[in-house]
Amino acid sequence: MIKLIIFLPLIAVVGLAWSSKKEQENQPSATQIINRIKQNIGVAWHEPTVDVFKAGDSSATVTGIAVTMMATLDVLQRAAAKGDNLIITHEPVFYSHLDSKDALENSHDPVFGAKLAFIKDHHLIIWRFHDHIHAMKPDGIRKGMIIALNWEKFQDKENEDVFHLPPATLKDLAKNLKQKLGIHALRVVGDPDASVSTLGLCEGFPGFDANRRTFQLKGVEVLVIGEAHEWETIEYAADAVTAKNKKGLIILGHIPSEQSGMEECARWLKTFIKEVPIEFVPAKEPFWLSE
Numbered sequence: 001m002i003k004l005i006i007f008l009p010l011i012a013v014v015g016l017a018w019s020s021k022k023e024q025e026n027q028p029s030a031t032q033i034i035n036r037i038k039q040n041i042g043v044a045w046h047e048p049t050v051d052v053f054k055a056g057d058s059s060a061t062v063t064g065i066a067v068t069m070m071a072t073l074d075v076l077q078r079a080a081a082k083g084d085n086l087i088i089t090h091e092p093v094f095y096s097h098l099d100s101k102d103a104l105e106n107s108h109d110p111v112f113g114a115k116l117a118f119i120k121d122h123h124l125i126i127w128r129f130h131d132h133i134h135a136m137k138p139d140g141i142r143k144g145m146i147i148a149l150n151w152e153k154f155q156d157k158e159n160e161d162v163f164h165l166p167p168a169t170l171k172d173l174a175k176n177l178k179q180k181l182g183i184h185a186l187r188v189v190g191d192p193d194a195s196v197s198t199l200g201l202c203e204g205f206p207g208f209d210a211n212r213r214t215f216q217l218k219g220v221e222v223l224v225i226g227e228a229h230e231w232e233t234i235e236y237a238a239d240a241v242t243a244k245n246k247k248g249l250i251i252l253g254h255i256p257s258e259q260s261g262m263e264e265c266a267r268w269l270k271t272f273i274k275e276v277p278i279e280f281v282p283a284k285e286p287f288w289l290s291e
Contacts, residue, residue: 030058
């Protein structure tokens, strides 16, 4: 009887250790997770692309996946605190589209240094998912935004960038977008009392040419964008208003203009990745309004 009392706890401990080891063996590496995304995306993978690992050991075992619009230091801190070590981000990590680090490293930039140190200290793995989520059919980011805005029934059958909404003033449309997307600092160009119903959507930062083409599509009265250079799209919209064109421009900000797309991405990933927890970690809008 004494021997039984001694050995039972040992058996339990060994059993737990074996179970834990077995679970770790079943957990995929970051590379295996990304390969599974490539297999399920439904479009051909193309090179060159920014959709590559940006930091960390891609062969390491994944303990949890954090999906985000932008891998800010704040997002990384929140993800690490929850035990997520694979970060899937839509936008760059190191402040440029190609995540070029040379100038930051050569100047010993303190902001870059702090972020890189946190990534290394917490053994984070960061992979960007930009080009190919936009290439999905339909565009994965656009799909998430339409769901968040409840605009599915308003999308034009001939042009996916155009939406025909119930008539509203430009002011009320802007207010509705601000509420639905949880935006703090939304900006508007145009007559706030103008009645509008047909709008063009250019989420993110597609550039002036894309913005201008959508702005001038037949029937479009207001253009909704993520962000733009102020000397390009914004000045162009202001000149259109001064020229007495019935036009308006709503600037959502880059993060809120695409964030719901990455939330939809997290839901999609859960349909074929079951071994590790997946969560959406929203990037915070950085702006606040002064009084």
